[in-house]
Amino acid sequence: MADSYWSSETIKSSDGTESVVSKLPRKNSFLEDTIAVLTLLSWFGWVWLGPWLLLGILFAAIFWASKLAITTLVVVITLTFLPAGNIWWAYRSLPLWDVWRRYFSMRLVTPPKDKFLEPHGHYLLAEFPHTVYPMGSWLGLPLCGQKGTGLPQNLRGGIASIMFQLPIVKHNYAWAGCMPAEYKLMLAHLRQPGASLSVIPEGIAGIFLAEDLQDEVIFLSKRKGFVRLAIQAGADLVPVYHMGQSQLLTFWGAEKLSRRWRASIGIFWGAWGLPLPRKRPIISLVGAPIKVKQEDHPSQEQIERVHAEFVASIKLLFDRHKHLLGPEWAEKELRIV
Template identity: 25%
Template structure:
């Protein structure tokens, strides 16, 4: 998870909510121009207003709830009365007990998501699309290695966590699950929201449980019609998010092999996915390697596992500043599964072999689809570090 600590203004967006190509937004402006606020016009259609509202609800929840949860809890403990303190202490014991028992595992897809499952507002805001390139037979479980992270991983959040009928139509009987940071499931209040959203912990115990589930349609766990679990992991994590800037596809993958080992231990196929446009819905304050800001971000990430970022976006009623993402097409291309031979003790040479196949598959997806989904694709390169 990423924590926003500030946001700054971005001028140059069209009054018709990002009908202008994304790269035209990031221009050099005079100081006088950057001080101007570009307000959204009043005559925007209701459906677009609703798209903005629902996207804002999700975005502000993801950005601010971790901060509120972290700082409100000690505040309440210190200033509240006896009954509230007692309730909180009981709640903390429950969190500890529940985590030790379930390790952040959430069965099903989460009832909160079900409330919005037939609401396409999240998807249509950008819009977000899903492209199938191969079958995912529901007779096995899958790890989806998802790239790039961007700032929020909005592509997989929409396709696999919110408006999922498109996913279910393309991949019937395959239950989509999104894995997020383990410490979210130990954070008061935040854990309740992400559990209701159907997310699961990326910790070893949680993944082993989900990826070892039976694929037998008659098994009691599969009475809801799903016989397969597809767990999406944003492999690049916070490190990759810090490299996210419009038009730059920089993947953190060379030394990330844990997901490959997990796939081999559980016999799960690896499905590489690539979300074109993910890096274009936000910019962030410049943080080149070895800059003071990057050194600060790395230090915080090393201590907490969380990377503080400074996003540049828009607001609900303006196009000049805020943390709401810009409208920009996101296309998640789901590649062909890479099958593995199950082994409780993965051989390092075999891990490297499968890891190499994942890199090759991502490079192929990028080359095959970049001309279709990236503007000025001849100037855009894929960097895997």
């Protein structure tokens, strides 16, 4: 990312607060953009069509005794039980990540360099919005620990546990550094020396708030479990907001059923009506950490106090930097429900 993230400048907001902003990355070549489109379309297309293809294969295996279908099912079942593995650093270093980030003209905003997050610090990054797919969170994970980004090194991403029950999908996430967003697992990880974690507190609820054309809307007022997690682990809480992420995909589905099953039940689309994210810019805002005092059994009052501070911080983070995406975004408000 030498051309995108190591080259940055310091800017001041209207209230005089300084931030470090990575400069606009170079444009992809035609070949690079083609690769970005094909790989993104393949990934999201598999999510789109995969369940129907598996049903078709199952039908062919049972009713037609198709050898190809039976073999495919055996492979899928085998991959399902194959351990997801751990971070694969070679995977996180693939040039394809750069191609994707340039496709979305992704930029990074952090506090001033003297207030960068410590490389081996102890943080819980709470990232918003969830939207149909948290592209900013996904593309930002491999940047952690890279010189000049201001992001911690030993950071894992907590994602829905159901993702670790799906073949191929679970390996992809594990190689990138993700882990199941199960409270005990996340707490155990955060209690390791120098460990950090990123979570997306909205969960399924955030999918149904995406793509409000007037304002940005996030589900945060009742989400307090991540605050309890930070306090119990003694991890400083870092607000993160990915501007532009809400405009990439549109979702239509059954909200109540999705919440009950803890998985998105519905259909989504983007560019040209396909399962392809729209080519819109993303700016990832990383705020200053909120100091947290460790408590094994935090009181509700303590949780409420830290939560209120977090809400104020993420709203201020958004208001200070929303103009970076242009006049249209400068008029947007961040609504918290």
